[in-house]
Amino acid sequence: MGVSIGKPRVTITDTENREKSKETFRDYLNREGLRVTNQRLAIFDAAFRHPEHFTAEELLDQARAIDHSVSRATVYRTLPILTESGLVKEIDIGRDYKFYLASKGDKTEQAQVLCLDCDHIFEIDAPFMEWYAGSVSQKVGLEPEAIRLQVHSRCTRLRRNHQCEHYSARQG
Amino acid sequence: MGVSIGKPRVTITDTENREKSKETFRDYLNREGLRVTNQRLAIFDAAFRHPEHFTAEELLDQARAIDHSVSRATVYRTLPILTESGLVKEIDIGRDYKFYLASKGDKTEQAQVLCLDCDHIFEIDAPFMEWYAGSVSQKVGLEPEAIRLQVHSRCTRLRRNHQCEHYSARQG
DNA sequence: ATAACTGCAAACTGTTTGCAAGCGA
């Protein structure tokens, strides 16, 4: 897999993934009778160049850097297409805005660990979650369809050293 | 425990719980130098008379039935007091409004199973969750502080019979 | 050609806040 937890590597597989995903995107648009527009492609590219989680507003900025004509409305109208095609994952961590993440072709369910100190979101493979959700659902006679496990945490390193790589990154 | 999963019973313990909790509320207000007002008490009562999850708007309605003078602003200003005192649990399931639930003195962590068909929220004891969150957090060197496990599910009964008790209840 | 798509700005929704009046300690 192109990405390990400790040190996200930008390898050739990220570019490959982007190209393959763009093809998927085109196919999806055609299949749904939707048009392939410059704006949609710019938004797609912006999303897949983001190595981490991004907000709608950040996506707008990046997309505009690619195609100046992209508007906020189009970003908001395109995001559902991207999520429904499975290319982008929508992540709601209980803030008043949502986060998004370009899919890296993850097979397993993932949990989010949210650092309350540096605001970083870690995506963690959590294969066990699926089984657990099933067993918990069964208790009330339901069939699981989507799972969401989020752990809000504190960064011990940051508290001790008043610094950690993600915190520093955010502050610029 | 006063409540089991399959059939929530309204027993004497619910009333007892409310009275005990109201004392806790008064104590909390005093300790924090906050005033015991009619509006705050009405909002407290409204919350603890709700047997299930409720929204801020529903709480406002119920509180107004007790004290007509309660305003929306006061409800929104009182909810943080109730959650910070631990008497009411705030639940964010990714809708554009939050849910709240009067605490029944639950000790263990609870997961939510959300029925996408009838909109019902089941609270399920999930003692295992805590351990799991810890192990997942540790992977990235963080210390868990709060956990959130939500399973979005489909009601098999409803799909088969086009009916289930919670769905019927919602439709009135 | 024509229906899908776009940008703009206004609308929307749940929640928060500034202010002057009210009221608990």
Place this chain on the structure above:
DNA sequence: TCGCTTGCAAACAGTTTGCAGTTAT
């Protein structure tokens, strides 16, 4: 009395939507 609390209405933030013009197919 004092200042915490209140109701009101306006503000707020992220997102959605109506519309008239644009563009992919």
